[in-house]
Amino acid sequence: MGKFNNTIIILTIAILWGTLSGCSLLKSSEQSEIVKNIGTIQGAVNLSEVQTGTVIVLLYGDDNGEPIFKEQKVASANGEYRFYVAPGRYFLAAFIDQNDDGRYQKDEPANFSGAPQIVTVSQEGAAIARSINITAPLPETTSALKAMNDTATIFKNIGRVISLEDPVFTRDNYSMGFWRPIDFLEQIGGGLLFLQNYQADKIPVLFVHGANGGPTDWKAVIDSIDMGKFQPWILFYATGFELDMISEYLLQAVVSLQLKYHFKQLNVVAHSMGGLVTRSFVKKYREQHPALSKNLKFVMTINSPMGGMLSAKAGVDHSPIVIPSWNDVAPGSNFLKEILDWKWPEDIPYHLVFSFEKKTNGDGVVTLDRQIPLMLQAEASRMYGFNNNHVGTLSDIDFLTLLNDLMIESLEH
Numbered sequence: 001m002g003k004f005n006n007t008i009i010i011l012t013i014a015i016l017w018g019t020l021s022g023c024s025l026l027k028s029s030e031q032s033e034i035v036k037n038i039g040t041i042q043g044a045v046n047l048s049e050v051q052t053g054t055v056i057v058l059l060y061g062d063d064n065g066e067p068i069f070k071e072q073k074v075a076s077a078n079g080e081y082r083f084y085v086a087p088g089r090y091f092l093a094a095f096i097d098q099n100d101d102g103r104y105q106k107d108e109p110a111n112f113s114g115a116p117q118i119v120t121v122s123q124e125g126a127a128i129a130r131s132i133n134i135t136a137p138l139p140e141t142t143s144a145l146k147a148m149n150d151t152a153t154i155f156k157n158i159g160r161v162i163s164l165e166d167p168v169f170t171r172d173n174y175s176m177g178f179w180r181p182i183d184f185l186e187q188i189g190g191g192l193l194f195l196q197n198y199q200a201d202k203i204p205v206l207f208v209h210g211a212n213g214g215p216t217d218w219k220a221v222i223d224s225i226d227m228g229k230f231q232p233w234i235l236f237y238a239t240g241f242e243l244d245m246i247s248e249y250l251l252q253a254v255v256s257l258q259l260k261y262h263f264k265q266l267n268v269v270a271h272s273m274g275g276l277v278t279r280s281f282v283k284k285y286r287e288q289h290p291a292l293s294k295n296l297k298f299v300m301t302i303n304s305p306m307g308g309m310l311s312a313k314a315g316v317d318h319s320p321i322v323i324p325s326w327n328d329v330a331p332g333s334n335f336l337k338e339i340l341d342w343k344w345p346e347d348i349p350y351h352l353v354f355s356f357e358k359k360t361n362g363d364g365v366v367t368l369d370r371q372i373p374l375m376l377q378a379e380a381s382r383m384y385g386f387n388n389n390h391v392g393t394l395s396d397i398d399f400l401t402l403l404n405d406l407m408i409e410s411l412e413h
Contacts, residue, residue, distance in 0.1 A: 028321050031182040034086070035241060035324045039121040042082040043113065043129035045075050045094045051109060051134065053096040054259055057081040058104075058145055062089035062118055071155065072102075073252045074259070076288035084245050087123050091116040093145050094132045100259050104145040109134045157191025157236075158253045159260070164195065164219055174214040174239075178323065181238035190236040192253035195222065202231040203265050205407070206254070210272025210304075211239045211325065217271065220395035225404060229411065230267070239273065243328040243335055247280035254285070258292055267298040267407060271394060272366070273329060275304025279339045286345055293348075298410040300351040300403070303363050303390050305329060307370040308336050331370075344379040351406060352380035355393045365390035 045055050055075040060067030075081045075094065083090075095110035097103075104110060113119070113129045121127045138145070162168075168188060177184040184190065192206075193215070205225065207218045215234040222232045235253075237246050254266070270278040278301060285293040305312075308331030315326045328335035344350055354371040355363035362368050377383060384402060386393045393399050 027183065028179045028323075031180050032240070032321055032324060034182055037123040038084050038086060038242075038245075039123065039125040039127065040082055041085055041090060041092070041119055041121060041127045041129055042080070043092065043131060045079040045081070045132045045134060047079065047096070047109075047134050051096060053098050054100060055079060055094055055134075056097050056102070056104075057083075057132070058093045058095070059083050059085070060091040060093070062091060067091045067116070074255045074289075077290060080288070082248070084248065085121050087121055087125070090119045090121065092119065092129050092132065094134060095145060096134060097259075102256060102260070106140075107137050109136055110138050110145055111135070155191075157189055157193060158256055159194055159198070160191060161194045161197055164216055164222065169214055169216045169236075171214075174212055177214070177238035178212040178240045178325075181240035181324075184238040184240075188236075190238060192250070192257070193234050193236055195232045195234065196227075198261055199231055200261070200263070202227075202229060203267060203407075203411070204233050204257075204263055205230045205267040205269060206233045206235060208235045208250075208268065208270035208274035208278050209237075209239075210270075210274045211329075213239065213272065213274075217391070217394060221269070221400060221403065224400040226408070230407065235274075235277075237277075240323045240325055242324045243273070243277055243280060247277050247284060250277065250281045251284045251288070254281070255289055255292060258295070264295055265297045265410075266295050267300075267410065268296070269300045269302070269403070270304065271302045272304055272390065273325070275301030275306060276329065276336070276339065279306070279344075280335070282344075282348065283339055283342050286348075296348045298349055298351070298407060300353060300406070302353040302399075303355050303366055303371060303393060305366045305370045306340070306376050307331065307373040308333065309366060309370060340373075340375065349381045349410065350379060352376060352383045353386070353393070353399070354383070355386045355388045355390065357389055358387065363388070363390040363393070 045057060056072050057075050059071045061070050071083060073081060092113035093110060093116065095104045095108050098108050111132055111134050113132045117130050119127050119129050173188050209215060209217050215236050218234065235250060268278055278299065282299060309329050310331065312326040312329035313331055316322050316330050327333055352372060354368060356368055357364055386396055386399055388396050
């Protein structure tokens with residue numbers, strides 16, 4: 001039976017390749033290689049005993065000695081940070097965001113790493129930056145730091161209001177995010193998007209889609225929720241990237257929004273591979289921002305391959321082009337080991353939804369043993385099974401009723 005299943009998986013991969021042109025295959029191969037070569041820069045920010053506030057770390061590319069702003073992120077509660085970067089040369093700086101606006105003002109305490117120090121990152125390399133010691137505002141003669149004013153679309157899209165009817169939400173774009181994630185970032189951007197203006201009296205519900213999917217997969221769910229009590233947020237991301245990178249972005253987006261709006265509760269609902277992204281996000285949230293993470297009052301994963309997928313392993317082993325996220329979803333991957341060895345916090349309610357079709361061993365995509373491994377059954381606050389397929393559950397009237405009832409119940413605790 002196992003040999004038969006592997007044959008089907010390999011044939012499926014061959015069919016997928018047949019749907020892509022030679023040019024698309026080349027682009028997919030090139031972009032997979034770019035993602036594979038991404039390295040990291042990590043380090044820490046030290047404050048004086050009297051200093052308090054949100055610490056934001058800034059990443060700059062080196063353009064012949066001149067810093068070009070690339071990205072910024074909120075440091076963890078103990079001052080640590082990590083950036084994913086392409087091979088190259090970089091500068092780092094940090095400041096205390098005293099007014100929580102995400103931008104540097106010249107009277108805010110700040111400093112560079114070194115004077116500044118150039119950090120060189122090789123392919124798949126991990127560089128450790130010199131600690132950044134913040135003691136006072138920078139001298140007037142020092143070039144002003146630039147923060148979150150001119151950056152990638154994906155960062156500008158944190159909290160941007162959009163409609164589910166927007167033409168950016170197409171199957172072609174979802175497919176681009178899977179097969180050509182670099183093109184997706186450059187042309188689409190993605191982001192953590194709002195479907196309505198932020199309203200302080202409504203609970204945010206963050207929806208995380210799965211591989212080769214997108215925000216419109218949630219239409220039936222979003223149409224069904226009580227808009228008088230909840231406001232929908234959607235994570236739109238390139239599903240071909242490594243999952244650790246995606247959860248890192250999600251963490252930064254949520255923390256940025258929390259510092260801006262000071263919301264007291266956040267619900268997260270994830271489908272398929274989005275469940276793996278969500279578990280990684282919750283792990284980082286709890287470890288890096290323990291005080292902020294206490295606002296997580298409801299987490300649900302739906303038909304997620306929490307135990308990995310054999311089809312991803314077959315893709316890694318047999319496909320001429322390996323999509324980076326396949327490596328993470330393959331059973332026994334370092335990513336899965338890291339998130340599954342971590343114990344789910346008892347104070348965060350976790351609802352585990354699985355689906356099955358009659359006379360089958362799963363929902364048509366993920367087998368039951370991969371949806372509900374034993375250790376997750378022990379961690380889940382509750383489990384719910386539906387006689388439906390992998391995607392069909394998202395429009396199942398019984399599921400929609402259950403989700404709404406559970407979220408209303410979460411308001412009472």
